Amino acid sequence: MxxxxxxxxxxxxxxxxxxxxxxxxxxxxxxxxxxxxxxxxxxxxxxxxxxxxxxxxxxxxxxxxxxxxxxxxxxxxxxxxxxxxxxxxxxxxxxxxxxxxxxxxxxxxxxxxxxxxxxxxxxxxxSERAAVAEARAREAVLHLLMNGRLSTARQIAEALTPSLPDPLRVYVVECSAGRRAEVARICGELSGGRAWIVRCPVYARHLIALVPDGPAAAGPDGDALADALAAVDGDCVVGVSEQAWLGEVPAAWTQAFHALAVARGRDERHARFGPGPELALAGRFSTSAAADELTR
The missing domain is CATH 3.30.450.30 (Dynein light chain 2a, cytoplasmic)
Known part of the structure; x- marks a missing residue:
């Protein structure tokens, strides 16, 4: 026995x-x-x-x-x-x-x-089937946001929880595929469970988080959330957008993607999109194809 x-x-x-x-x-x-x-x-x-x-x-x-x-x-x-x-x-x-x-x-x-x-x-x-179904539903919400269909996106998000934040900042985290679950957990904890988190349907190593703008997101004295996400692994880098409204998610995602390109070359491994020329020019030609895929 x-x-x-x-x-x-x-x-x-x-x-x-x-x-x-x-x-x-x-x-x-x-x-x-x-x-x-x-x-x-x-x-x-x-x-x-x-x-x-x-x-x-x-x-x-x-x-x-x-x-x-x-x-x-x-x-x-x-x-x-x-x-x-x-x-x-x-x-x-x-x-x-x-x-x-x-x-x-x-x-x-x-x-x-x-x-x-x-x-x-x-x-x-x-449990595995439920997780796959939820991941696909979250991807669908992202596609709806990228295509400007806010009402439908909100309805689906309410069923999955949490509600979509508005205003928000978009975080794009690049890490190994095996670390995305840990990144999502930390992001959820530090945002008080209010971040909308989805695995990027275009880039296998990317995690996208719509984080409520405020103390839990990027602040004037630094970005504790970006610090924590970058610290998950030596390969993790984080790009953060400016403050945006829900209807501006496509532009905010592009900003975060640009910031990610700059973050790869920084010791702290994270960067926030700003008005200076450095981030405005970074990755200008690298995001158009991915943006087209996200809006499909």
Whole structure:
């Protein structure tokens, strides 16, 4: 049982089911509510069809019909042992007779960690799908802002939270792809959860943040937020726009992009767009194509 729990923790459901299959020398699978294998144990006869699968499906139907937690179904030369895992899933083992007398106990005990790890894996898949959907929705809000469709952008943003800031400053952070989650976390914390953060759909290493203008954003005595974002990693650089209204996001993003080009050459690795010639000229020819992509 310690081995089963360790496998469930370290290798997940596939490793645990494969270990059981090898230990019992039979056909093992997790079945769905219709008796179809959704996860097969690794064994010489591991197939989703055939006599073993058919016997297991009949046993699963018997288990469901009777409303019991376990069942045994005898076949021509094999025995199907079935254990309910919850969520309409069943652990099924088809073992040639005579099977080891300790097999039912091992399967019953292993069903507990297997059920738990299956639920955890399903929760992880749902969380990942939700994260992808939210990222795409945030990209859609950015596209709407770049095309001047403020009302629709606000409606979608309200559903995702937080509300779009107005006025704001645009921060463009360039960092390694593996650091973007950490950059987003710091930006959210230092802005009091009020920054609208989206992964740039054009540049894989860029994160775009619309930060409410005020103490949490750039101030006259420095920029604590830009300092913190640049400090995440030695490769992180930050460009910051001037204060802008929500309808001016396209221009503010261009300003931040220009500032980013200057920040790459500075020791502090961040720069704010200003009225001087340095930032006004920086990157003048490098942003037009990216701006076209963002507005599509």
């Amino acid at each position: 310690l081995k089963a729990h360790r496998l469930a923790h370290s290798g997940g459901s596939a490793d645990l089911l494969g270990w059981l299959s090898g230990r019992l020398g039979g056909w093992l699978a997790v079945l769905d509510g219709d008796g179809r294998p959704v996860l097969l144990g690794r064994s010489g006869s591991g197939s989703g069809s055939g006599p073993e699968a058919a016997l297991a499906a009949r046993g699963a139907a018997e288990l469901t019909t009777r409303g019991v937690r376990s069942a045994v179904l005898e076949g021509a030369d094999a025995t199907a042992l079935l254990f309910a895992l919850g969520d309409d899933r069943v652990l099924a083992a088809v073992l040639r007779r005579p099977h080891h007398p300790g097999a039912p106990t091992l399967l019953a005990d292993s069903a507990v960690p297997l059920a738990l790890v299956l639920r955890a894996e399903e929760a992880a898949r749902l």
